[in-house]
Amino acid sequence: MLKWVLLLAATAGVTIPLTHFGVPSAALFAALAVGIVLALSALAPSRVPRPAAIAAQGVLGVYIGTMVQQDAITALGPDWPIVAAVAVATLLLSIVFGALLALHRDVTPLTGSLALVAGGASGLVAIARELGGDDRVVSVVQYLRVALVTASMPAVVALFYHVDKSRPATQLPQTETAPWYLSIGMLIALIVVGAAGGKLIRLPGAGLLGPLALTVVLELTGLSFGLSVPIVLVQIGYALIGWQAGLAFTRDSLRVVGRSLPTAIGLIVALGVATAGLGLLLSHVTGVTPLEGYLATTPGGVYAILATAVDTGSNVTFIVAAQVLRILLMLFAAPWVARGVVAVSKRIGRQSRAITAESKEPIRVAD
Numbered sequence: 001m002l003k004w005v006l007l008l009a010a011t012a013g014v015t016i017p018l019t020h021f022g023v024p025s026a027a028l029f030a031a032l033a034v035g036i037v038l039a040l041s042a043l044a045p046s047r048v049p050r051p052a053a054i055a056a057q058g059v060l061g062v063y064i065g066t067m068v069q070q071d072a073i074t075a076l077g078p079d080w081p082i083v084a085a086v087a088v089a090t091l092l093l094s095i096v097f098g099a100l101l102a103l104h105r106d107v108t109p110l111t112g113s114l115a116l117v118a119g120g121a122s123g124l125v126a127i128a129r130e131l132g133g134d135d136r137v138v139s140v141v142q143y144l145r146v147a148l149v150t151a152s153m154p155a156v157v158a159l160f161y162h163v164d165k166s167r168p169a170t171q172l173p174q175t176e177t178a179p180w181y182l183s184i185g186m187l188i189a190l191i192v193v194g195a196a197g198g199k200l201i202r203l204p205g206a207g208l209l210g211p212l213a214l215t216v217v218l219e220l221t222g223l224s225f226g227l228s229v230p231i232v233l234v235q236i237g238y239a240l241i242g243w244q245a246g247l248a249f250t251r252d253s254l255r256v257v258g259r260s261l262p263t264a265i266g267l268i269v270a271l272g273v274a275t276a277g278l279g280l281l282l283s284h285v286t287g288v289t290p291l292e293g294y295l296a297t298t299p300g301g302v303y304a305i306l307a308t309a310v311d312t313g314s315n316v317t318f319i320v321a322a323q324v325l326r327i328l329l330m331l332f333a334a335p336w337v338a339r340g341v342v343a344v345s346k347r348i349g350r351q352s353r354a355i356t357a358e359s360k361e362p363i364r365v366a367d
Helices: 002-020 026-040 050-065 070-074 077-101 109-116 121-131 135-160 180-200 206-221 231-246 251-286 290-297 302-311 316-347
Strands: none
Touching: 002 026, 002 231, 026 135, 026 231, 026 251, 050 121, 050 180, 050 206, 050 231, 050 316, 077 109, 077 251, 077 290, 077 316, 109 121, 109 135, 109 251, 109 316, 121 135, 121 206, 121 231, 121 316, 135 231, 135 251, 135 290, 135 302, 180 206, 206 316, 251 290, 290 302, 290 316, 302 316
């Protein structure tokens, strides 16, 4: 109990300043860092209980699902095929760069692919272990990607894109939200039904993807009734996911992650440059500005993208729709990417080996 109290207090103490400085998913960053430090100091609990981890996945699934808005999706209009094609191209680039990361002797092909999938970082970290990957490597590389993209965005916009200062900042539409008690009731129902239904149909990562799929359906059909996830529950979900990865660290695994970081950083930068090229292609085909094309295809940092779009008077609805489509594609494609990577690994003689405690058996989804 004392270890849990220490973990909770330390995580809260780190989350508050990170939130103040605008760090994305601050609670997950804090929980991951604190979990690593306490695990290496033998002062942390052994693991996050399985039911708590599934509940956290469900909360994140519903939260991500509420990002889908009918008006944002319809904003794509006749341009949706090219936007979808760009999202698929981003996924393929992620797989290629993940395979390059897997050339590092400490990273399996499966872990490399999951680590560099460009979208839904918190969701991918949440289900990486369940898919058979090493969630320690996935968590560090995924949030390194988010941090690098977010930190570089202001400089990239200022140096490479012409911002029309005369255009007023975009006003985001205000939507009515359901009363908290209705949202809580719907949240519980979506988590229970989504996770159970996903498990019944053998959906990989059912704890996350089941509730996410149901929430997207409700949003697109207009039956969500203003569903919103209380931010405190989102932060708790982030913390549990961060702890799940952080508490699994050992000194050996920390050295493994450290050795792969230089390669990971180089590949993240290359992925950012490649997606910026896709943004120029999107701009040329659809007629949006190069800045809007860049913001619509940037591989991470959704909230920083939204803030930049608002401040520069860009087409927020188009950018949000493209980003949401990218995130949903990455999350739902991840299990099938895992299957493909494991199948190819078997054929070329490099079977994906898992090095986290719950992943010592071959990947369930691939079997």
